[in-house]
Amino acid sequence: MRYAGIDIGSRTIELVIVDDAGKIIGSLQAETGFDPMTRARKMIEELPYDYIMATGYGRNLFEIAFDTPTVTEIKAHAVGARFYFNEATTVLDIGGQDSKALSIHDNGKVKKFEMNDRCAAGTGKFMEIMARTLGFDIASFGGEALHFKKELKISSMCTVFAESEVTSLIAKGHSPQDIAMGLHKSVISRVAGMIKRVSGEGNIVFTGGVAHNQCMQKLLADKLDRQVLVPDDPQLVGALGAALLARDTA
Amino acid sequence: MKTEIMNNLQQISEENLVDIEQAKERGQAIVGFYCLYSPTEIAVAAGAIPLPLCGTRNDPIAAAEETLPRNLCPLIKSSYGFAVSDTCAFFRASDIIIGDTTCDGKKKMFELLSRQKKTHVLQLPQNQNTEMSMSLWDSELERFKEIIQDTSGNTVDEASLRSAIRLMNRERQARKALMDVNKNKPALLKGSQMLEILFKIGFLADKEKGISFMEKVTAEAQKGTLLTDPPRSGEAKRLLLTGVPVGLGSDKIVKIVEQLGADVVAFENCSGYKQAFTVDENKAPMEALAEQYLATPCSVMSPNDGRFELLKEMIRGFQVDGVIDLTWQACHTYNIEAFQVDEIVQKNFGFPTLHLETDYAESDTEQLRVRIEAYLEML
Numbered sequence: 001m002r003y004a005g006i007d008i009g010s011r012t013i014e015l016v017i018v019d020d021a022g023k024i025i026g027s028l029q030a031e032t033g034f035d036p037m038t039r040a041r042k043m044i045e046e047l048p049y050d051y052i053m054a055t056g057y058g059r060n061l062f063e064i065a066f067d068t069p070t071v072t073e074i075k076a077h078a079v080g081a082r083f084y085f086n087e088a089t090t091v092l093d094i095g096g097q098d099s100k101a102l103s104i105h106d107n108g109k110v111k112k113f114e115m116n117d118r119c120a121a122g123t124g125k126f127m128e129i130m131a132r133t134l135g136f137d138i139a140s141f142g143g144e145a146l147h148f149k150k151e152l153k154i155s156s157m158c159t160v161f162a163e164s165e166v167t168s169l170i171a172k173g174h175s176p177q178d179i180a181m182g183l184h185k186s187v188i189s190r191v192a193g194m195i196k197r198v199s200g201e202g203n204i205v206f207t208g209g210v211a212h213n214q215c216m217q218k219l220l221a222d223k224l225d226r227q228v229l230v231p232d233d234p235q236l237v238g239a240l241g242a243a244l245l246a247r248d249t250a
Numbered sequence: 251m252k253t254e255i256m257n258n259l260q261q262i263s264e265e266n267l268v269d270i271e272q273a274k275e276r277g278q279a280i281v282g283f284y285c286l287y288s289p290t291e292i293a294v295a296a297g298a299i300p301l302p303l304c305g306t307r308n309d310p311i312a313a314a315e316e317t318l319p320r321n322l323c324p325l326i327k328s329s330y331g332f333a334v335s336d337t338c339a340f341f342r343a344s345d346i347i348i349g350d351t352t353c354d355g356k357k358k359m360f361e362l363l364s365r366q367k368k369t370h371v372l373q374l375p376q377n378q379n380t381e382m383s384m385s386l387w388d389s390e391l392e393r394f395k396e397i398i399q400d401t402s403g404n405t406v407d408e409a410s411l412r413s414a415i416r417l418m419n420r421e422r423q424a425r426k427a428l429m430d431v432n433k434n435k436p437a438l439l440k441g442s443q444m445l446e447i448l449f450k451i452g453f454l455a456d457k458e459k460g461i462s463f464m465e466k467v468t469a470e471a472q473k474g475t476l477l478t479d480p481p482r483s484g485e486a487k488r489l490l491l492t493g494v495p496v497g498l499g500s501d502k503i504v505k506i507v508e509q510l511g512a513d514v515v516a517f518e519n520c521s522g523y524k525q526a527f528t529v530d531e532n533k534a535p536m537e538a539l540a541e542q543y544l545a546t547p548c549s550v551m552s553p554n555d556g557r558f559e560l561l562k563e564m565i566r567g568f569q570v571d572g573v574i575d576l577t578w579q580a581c582h583t584y585n586i587e588a589f590q591v592d593e594i595v596q597k598n599f600g601f602p603t604l605h606l607e608t609d610y611a612e613s614d615t616e617q618l619r620v621r622i623e624a625y626l627e628m629l
Contacts, residue, residue, distance in 0.1 A: 057616060057620070060619075071627070072620050072623045072624040072627060073620065073624075074620070074624035074627070075624060075627045075628075109628060110624065110627065110628045111602070111628075112602050113621075113624060115617070115620070115621060
C-alpha cells in the first residue's frame with residue numbers, strides 16, 4: 001500500500017508517500033501560490049497513492065475538495081519528528097510564515113504547544129526578506145552570518161521595523177555578515193522563549209525550511225545548551241507525519 | 251422546542267425595549283452598569299432599573315480608535331465605541347453610567363466616557379482580604395448609594411435593600427440552575443445557545459420575565475428536549491471556557507469549538523459562572539453586598555485565589571475534558587494569570603489548558619482553529 005501525506009502550508013506544499021514500513025518512497029514540493037488547490041491537485045495526480053491525509057493551513061480546503069481526513073500540523077509534526085528520531089522530546093518548526101514549538105509525551109502524544117502565526121517575525125519569510133536586504137541569497141545566509149566579526153544587537157522583531165533597523169545599520173557601516181549574525185540571534189532568542197514554554201530540557205528536533213540554516217542550528221544548540229537534531233529533509237516532516245497517520249488509520 | 255424557546259427569547263428581547271421606554275416615561279431611573287463588581291441591588295432598591303451595557307461587538311471599535319489607542323482591550327474599545335457612536339440602546343436609555351476602577355484601560359476610558367454621559371466610577375480595591383480594602387469598599391458603596399438616591403429621587407432603606415437582594419438572588423439562582431443543566435453528560439444545551447440566552451436575559455429590565463424564562467428553559471433542557479438535533483455522539487469533548495467575558499459578537503471561540511465537534515459546557519467568566527453567587531440575606535444588607543461583590547474572582551484582584559477555587563470546583567462539577575483560557579488582547583491581568591491557571595489545572599487534573607489571546611475581529615479565525623483543533627487532538 002502507498003500512503004500519502006500532504007502539507008499545505010502558507011508558502012509551500014509538500015507531498016510525501018510512504019510504504020507499509022513508513023519508508024519514504026516518493027516526495028514532491030511546490031510553491032503554494034495563489035491557487036493552492038490546483039497545485040495540490042497536480043501534485044497528487046503525479047504520485048499515485050491508496051490513502052491520503054492532509055495537514056497545514058490548507059487542510060480544510062483540501063478536505064472539502066478531495067473528501068479526505070485531516071490532522072493539524074501540530075500533531076503531524078510530532079508524529080513525523082518521532083519517526084526520524086524515536087527519542088524526540090521537543091520539536092521546533094520554523095516554516096514560511098509561522099513558527100511553532102511542541103513537546104511530546106513518551107507515548108508520542110503532544111504534551112504542549114506554542115505557535116506564532118500572527119506576524120512574520122522570526123519565520124522563513126522574515127529571513128528571506130532580511131537576506132535580500134543584505135544582498136545574500138537565502139541558501140548562503142546562515143553561512144555568511146557565521147563569518148561575523150562583531151556582535152550586533154537587533155532589537156526589532158517586526159519584519160517592517162527590522163528592515164529599517166537593518167538599513168540604518170548598513171548606513172552606519174556595519175558589515176553585512178555582522179548584521180546577518182545579529183538577525184539570526186534575534187530570531188533564536190525569540191524561538192528559545194517559545195521552546196522553554198513547552199519544555200525545559202531534552203533534545204530539540206528542528207524542522208521546516210529554516211532548519212537547513214547552519215547558523216540557526218548552532219545558535220539554537222548554544223543558546224539552550226540542548227542537543228539539536230535536524231532530519232534529512234526538515235521541510236517534509238509535517239507531510240511525513242500526515243502520511244504515517246494515514247497509514248495508521250487506514 | 252428549541253426553535254420555540256429561541257423565538258420566545260427574541261420576542262422578550264423586543265418587548266424589553268418597549269418596557270424600558272415605558273419605565274422611563276413613568277419616571278423610573280435607568281442605571282447602566284459595565285462591571286460585575288457594582289451591586290445592581292442598590293439601583294433596584296431605589297426603584298431604578300439596572301441595565302448592562304453593550305461592549306461585545308467588533309463594529310464600533312473603529313469609532314473608538316479615533317480616540318483610544320489601537321493597542322487596547324477590544325472590550326474597552328467596543329464599550330467606548332458603542333457610546334460615542336450612539337449605537338447602544340441601553341447606553342442611550344441610561345440616566346447614569348456606573349464603572350469600576352478594575353483595570354487601567356477601563357478607568358482611563360471612563361474619564362473620556364464621562365463626556366458622553368454622567369458617569370460614576372467606583373474605586374475598587376486591589377485585593378479582597380484586608381481591612382483597608384473592605385473599609386474603602388464599604389465607603390464606596392455608601393457613596394454609590396447616595397448617587398443612586400440622587401439620580402432616582404428615591405430613598406434606599408434597609409427594607410428596600412433586602413427585597414432587592416432577594417430579587418437579584420432569585421435571578422442569579424435561576425441563572426445558575428440554567429448553567430448547571432450542562433453538568434449532565436451529554437450537555438443538555440449547546441454552549442452557543444447557553445451564551446445567547448444568558449446574554450440576552452441580562453438586558454431585561456423586567457427581572458421577573460427573565461427569571462421565569464430561565465426557569466422554563468431549565469425545565470425543558472432537563473427533559474432533554476433542547477438537545478442538539480441530531481444529538482451529538484457521547485464522544486464530544488467537554489470544554490470549560492475561562493478568562494475574559496464573552497457575549498454575542500465576541501463568541502468566536504465558542505463557535506469554532508462547536509464547528510470542531512466539541513462542546514463548551516461551562517463558562518468560568520463574568521458573563522457566566524462568576525454570576526452564580528448568592529448575597530447573604532441574613533446579614534445587614536450593605537455589609538452583605540460589600541462582602542459578596544468584592545469577592546468576585548476577577549484577575550484584577552491580587553491575589554485572585556478565588557478564581558482558582560472556582561475553576562477547580564467547576565472542572566469537577568461539569569466533568570470537563572479540557573480548559574480554554576481566553577484573554578482579550580492587551581488585558582494584562584488575565585494574560586499573566588494564564589500561567590497560574592495552567593499550572594493549577596495541570597497539577598490538579600493532569601491536562602494542560604489552551605491559552606488563547608485574540609480580539610473581536612475575525613481575521614485570525616484559522617489560526618485559532620488550528621490551535622483549538624490541536625488541543626482537542628491532545629485531550
